[in-house]
Amino acid sequence: MTSLSEAQHRHAGYYESLLRRAEEQYQREGANPLEGLALFDLEAENIRRGQAWSALHTETHEAAARLCSRYLWSGANLLSIRLHSREYLRWAEFGRAAAQRLEDRFTEAVNIGMMATAHVSLGQARLALELYSAQSAILQEIGNSGLEAGTYSNMGLAYEELGESTRAIECFERAIALFCSIGDHDEESRVYSNLAISYESLGRTEHALAIHNRALSYYRSKGQRRSEGVTLGNMANVHDSLSRTELAKNLVNEALLIFQEIGFRVGEGQAFSSLGRLHSKLSEPGRALEYLEHSLAVAQETGDRGSEARTLGTMGQIFGKLGGIDRAIDYLNQQLRIAREISDGISEANALGSLGDIYRRSGDYASAIEFYRASRLVAIRVENFHHEIGTLCKHAGIYENQNDFRTARQLYKQQLRIARVNNHADSEVHAVDHLAKTHAAEGNGEEALRIYERQLPVCRAKTDWHGEARIHKMLSQMLEGFGHRGPAISHAQDAVEVFERHKDYSCAFEVRQQLDKWQAAIAESPQDNSPTS
Numbered sequence: 001m002t003s004l005s006e007a008q009h010r011h012a013g014y015y016e017s018l019l020r021r022a023e024e025q026y027q028r029e030g031a032n033p034l035e036g037l038a039l040f041d042l043e044a045e046n047i048r049r050g051q052a053w054s055a056l057h058t059e060t061h062e063a064a065a066r067l068c069s070r071y072l073w074s075g076a077n078l079l080s081i082r083l084h085s086r087e088y089l090r091w092a093e094f095g096r097a098a099a100q101r102l103e104d105r106f107t108e109a110v111n112i113g114m115m116a117t118a119h120v121s122l123g124q125a126r127l128a129l130e131l132y133s134a135q136s137a138i139l140q141e142i143g144n145s146g147l148e149a150g151t152y153s154n155m156g157l158a159y160e161e162l163g164e165s166t167r168a169i170e171c172f173e174r175a176i177a178l179f180c181s182i183g184d185h186d187e188e189s190r191v192y193s194n195l196a197i198s199y200e201s202l203g204r205t206e207h208a209l210a211i212h213n214r215a216l217s218y219y220r221s222k223g224q225r226r227s228e229g230v231t232l233g234n235m236a237n238v239h240d241s242l243s244r245t246e247l248a249k250n251l252v253n254e255a256l257l258i259f260q261e262i263g264f265r266v267g268e269g270q271a272f273s274s275l276g277r278l279h280s281k282l283s284e285p286g287r288a289l290e291y292l293e294h295s296l297a298v299a300q301e302t303g304d305r306g307s308e309a310r311t312l313g314t315m316g317q318i319f320g321k322l323g324g325i326d327r328a329i330d331y332l333n334q335q336l337r338i339a340r341e342i343s344d345g346i347s348e349a350n351a352l353g354s355l356g357d358i359y360r361r362s363g364d365y366a367s368a369i370e371f372y373r374a375s376r377l378v379a380i381r382v383e384n385f386h387h388e389i390g391t392l393c394k395h396a397g398i399y400e401n402q403n404d405f406r407t408a409r410q411l412y413k414q415q416l417r418i419a420r421v422n423n424h425a426d427s428e429v430h431a432v433d434h435l436a437k438t439h440a441a442e443g444n445g446e447e448a449l450r451i452y453e454r455q456l457p458v459c460r461a462k463t464d465w466h467g468e469a470r471i472h473k474m475l476s477q478m479l480e481g482f483g484h485r486g487p488a489i490s491h492a493q494d495a496v497e498v499f500e501r502h503k504d505y506s507c508a509f510e511v512r513q514q515l516d517k518w519q520a521a522i523a524e525s526p527q528d529n530s531p532t533s
Contacts, residue, residue: 005057005061008053009061009063009064009067011046012049012051012054012064013050013063013067014050015043015049015050016047016050016051016067016070016074017074018039018043018047019040019047019071019074019075019079020074022036022037022039022040022078023036023075023076023077023078026040026077027077032262032263032264033263033264033265033266034263034265036078037078037081037082037302037303040078040079040082041082041303044082050067051068051071051072051091054067054068054071054094054098055068055091055094055098058094058097058101062102064098065098065101066098066102068094068095068097068098069095069096069098069099069104069107069108069111070095070107071095072088072091072092072095072111072114073095073107073110073111073114076117079091080121081303081304082303084342084343085121085122085343086118086122086343088117088118088121089118089119089122092111092112092114092115092117092118093111095107095110095111095114096108096111096112096115099111105138105141106138106142106144106147108138109135109144109147112131112134112135113131113132113147113150113151113154115131116128116132116135116154116158119131120158120161121343121344122343123344123345123346123382123384124382125158125159125161125162125382126162126383128158129155129158129159132151132154132158133155135151136148136151136152136155139151145181145182146179146182146184146187148178149174149175149176149178149179149182149187149191150187152171152172152174152178153171153172153175153187153190153194156170156171156172156175156191156195156198159171160194160197160201162383162384163201163384163385163424164422164423164424165198165199165202165424166202166423168194168198168201169198169199169202172191172194172195172198173195175191176188176191176195179191186222186224189214189215189218189219190215192211192214192215193211193227193230193231193234195211196208196209196211196212196215196234197234197237199211200237200238200241201426202425202426202466203426203466203467204466205241205242205506206503206506208238209235209238209239212231212234212235212238213235215231216228216231216232219231225258226258226259226262226264226267228258229254229255229258229259229262229267229271230255232251232252232254233251233252233267233270233271235251236248236249236251236252236274236278237274239251240281245278245281245282246282248278249275249278249282252271252274252275252278253271255267255271256268256271256272256275259271265298265301266298266302266307269294269295269298269299269302269304269311270295270307272291272292272294272298273292273295273307273310273314275288276288276289276292276311276315277314279291280314280317280318280321285318285322288318289315289318292314295307295311296308296311296312296315299311305338305341306342306344306347308338309334309335309338309339309344310347310350312331312334312335312338313332313335313347313350315331316328316329316330316332316351316358317332317357319331320332320354320357320361321361328358329355332351332354332358333351333355335350335351336348336351336355339351345378345379345381345384346384346387348378349375349376349378349379349382349384349387349391350387352371352372352375352378353372353375353387353391353394355371356368356370356372356391356394359371360394365398365402369395369398372391372394372395375387375391376388376391376392376395385418385419385422386427389415389418389419389424389427389430389431392411392412392414392415392418393411393412393415393430393431393434396408396412396415400434400438400441403441405438405439405441408434408438409435409438412431412434412435412438413431413435415427415430415431415434416428416431416432416435419431425459425462425464426466428455428458428467429455429459429464429467429470429471432451432452432471433470433474436448436452436478440478440481445482448478449475449478449479452471452474452475452478453475455467455471456468456471456472459471465498465502466502466504466507468498469494469495469498469499469502469507470495472491472492472494472495472498473491473495473511475488475491476488476489476491476495476511476514477514479491480518485518485521485522488518489515489518489522492511492514492515492518493515495511496511496512496515499511
């Protein structure tokens with residue numbers, strides 16, 4: 001007669017294998033991932049019971065320990081959508097303890113990595129990095145280069161989450177070298193996609209596009225349709241950042257068709273969300289909201305609460321711009337509620353910041369400032385300096401618009417300090433630009449120009465060529481505004497030279513257009529535009 005313990009073991013083992021099948025269905029290229037999600041949803045209660053039994057009996061039952069050590073691993077990607085990050089973390093912690101009892105170093109390392117992934121989702125990227133380092137040490141000890149490469153890739157994602165793109169790039173490049181050394185070119189290409197995103201974060205847009213194009217060619221040659229669609233979406237983000245909104249829209253539509261063809265509903269929902277955002281930028285709010293409604297429906301259908309929160313936030317922002325204050329606040333409060341329920345600190349900070357934007361537009365500056373302060377506190381808690389800088393900039397903008405330039409400068413100086421501490425050149429140059437413009441607005445043009453000029457050697461010392469070119473561009477625009485067209489042209493020419501030397505032809509073209517207008521004006525009405533001594 002079968003004992004109760006044996007029956008429970010068989011039950012737990014059966015549902016662990018069922019979870020593994022659901023994961024395979026969810027992950028397999030060309031398969032419909034919704035079928036994997038549906039299989040999990042049908043048996044979620046039994047799967048949870050199986051995992052709970054294995055965790056409870058780890059110390060006394062070796063077979064239970066073996067099951068517990070691999071339960072989360074069996075459905076890691078699927079469960080990242082279906083489990084709250086805290087539950088995901090608990091499963092990983094139980095799995096690690098079970099692996100330690102079995103003295104299974106490889107499975108211990110796997111569970112440590114999944115613990116780190118959960119901490120990233122909970123906005124605790126620093127803690128995640130400590131865990132990834134521990135995982136890497138074990139993998140080096142046992143000589144598993146493939147998983148070690150994956151660890152470096154995940155470390156890169158954690159650094160990118162913190163806004164430390166330079167360190168992210170270092171990790172991605174180590175991952176690429178390891179994957180290449182073992183001949184795993186599929187994973188190598190996936191890391192290239194992440195590498196491109198980090199280069200975009202640093203303003204290296206043309207380099208980012210070159211990397212994305214390389215990855216895209218590989219995915220097409222291998223017939224990897226899901227990865228092809230994701231890469232098209234990433235390329236769209238780069239083009240959008242360069243104000244090539246129509247091209248970005250075309251790329252997202254191409255990605256959407258792929259996701260619909262292969263039944264990848266999660267990707268389809270994200271594509272709808274991107275199209276909503278792009279149509280909003282094109283001043284087409286009706287179409288934007290239509291796409292966002294589709295995105296919201298997919299997120300709710302697939303149980304992707306993170307995407308649901310982000311889509312609600314985008315809808316709130318659109319209604320805010322249209323003057324629908326009550327509906328905007330309602331959508332943003334829904335985003336805020338979900339973000340807090342799933343412990344998504346970034347989405348929480350975004351919701352608070354967007355509520356600040358709504359109140360700022362309506363002229364309620366006191367409420368706007370309170371929301372910006374709350375948003376910044378969340379950004380500090382989750383160590384996202386990008387969001388902290390953006391919120392400081394909006395907060396300062398309120399004072400700048402009220403001609404309180406001294407208070408605005410205090411906030412811009414905080415922005416500059418955070419950018420320098422985190423070695424984020426793009427944000428540093430952005431803060432310098434605001435500081436210079438507040439002095440110019442007060443009529444102190446000489447100090448404004450000095451601020452720009454002092455930043456040029458800083459950019460050169462850091463080999464920040466993109467920042468150097470931008471400062472030349474800013475100087476040219478300010479000098480032109482002061483009526484000093486000769487020096488303005490000189491700095492514009494310097495900007496073009498730097499951009500073109502580094503093959504950033506899109507930025508060079510933008511400056512060249514302005515330069516051509518100024519030179520044409522001089523040809524039509526020659527005069528001495530040099531500054532007086």
